[in-house]
């Protein structure tokens with residue numbers, strides 16, 4: 001599926017029943033952010049708060065993510081776009097099944113086609129495995145950039161994992177500093193006040 005405008009994509013995604021997760025969801029969590037951004041963040045799937053509010057990365061993990069983003073001058077409402085591999089919450093927050101990821105990939109592909117990101121940051125191992133490196137060792141390889149089909153990918157620790165292990169925070173924050181340097185090099189307009 002290919003789209004040339006966001007409204008159609010959003011409306012079709014919100015009505016999606018391509019996999020069984022549609023049976024238990026409260027909201028389809030399409031994504032949030034500035035579609036003119038060249039920097040995307042991709043997580044695994046919505047949790048309970050996200051399902052209830054219809055937005056990715058809300059709740060404690062989301063607040064931590066917003067803080068780390070703010071420290072490197074990124075803002076979900078201004079200069080990045082955040083989405084998930086699956087748009088509906090897997091029950092009991094289990095990992096999304098391969099077939100659910102496969103069915104839902106049409107939406108993420110359409111989002112990536114419209115945004116044309118230069119950099120994609122994967123939040124957590126599952127997203128990184130799906131997006132660019134099936135055998136990623138996230139504890140060793142987070143913060144490194146990998147080029148795939150003209151896009152630079154980086155994995156970083158999932159905010160929920162940082163909350164579980166606060167000792168990992170400095171290492172995770174270094175990823176955001178690496179990202180800031182890469183954005184300044186590849187798409188400095190991200191930091192332009194006038195990015196619209």
Ligand code: SF4
Pocket residue numbers: 013016017018019020021022028086087088100103104105107
């Ligand atoms: S998870 Fe994705 S494919 Fe499954 S129903 Fe939701 S939007 Fe559709």
